Amino acid sequence: MNTSWDRLRLVYELGNAFAACTDLSQLLPVVLTKCCAVLDARGVAVLLLDPERNELYFPYVSEHNPEAAARLTAVRFPANHGIAGAVLRSGVSEKIDAILQRVATGTPLRFSELFGAVVSRVEVVVTFLALLELIRLKQVRAVQKNIFEEIEIAPAAT
Secondary structure, X not given: OOOHHHHHHHHHHXXXXXXXXXXXXXXXXXXXXXXXXXXXXXXXXXXXXEOOOXXXXXXXXXXXXXXXXXXXXXXXXXXXXXXXXXHHHHOOOHHHHHHHHHHOOOOOEEHHHHXXXXXXHHHHHHXXXXXXXXXXXXXXXXXXXXXXXXXXXXXXXX
């Protein structure tokens, strides 16, 4: 990540991708493709919970190697294993918790401050996804008072 402009451009592009798709089956392939490009990765995957079997699995895979993609989509493991299992058990991801702590003061958090300390493309994506989830859950809101002004993140109750 070279500059803050690069980070903001990435966030803008991800936001456009999210806004353009409302169906999860359409949205996830777009997100996977964008994540591959942004992370300069040969492949990415989405890990989901199968609540009936209490297992984690990879239903969406973007991989240049079809054999590797097929192997990954066949992988299932108990939901209480590894880092993903720990996050699932706690119910709160670290980024979501960090954003909530920053807005808990009641003082609006400027969008640029949220991404100001981000040092990698992966962190930009994770931070943006955490912010979108908090907005979806109506725990925070994003407000832009006037065109071209800074976007502010605030608790949803204020």
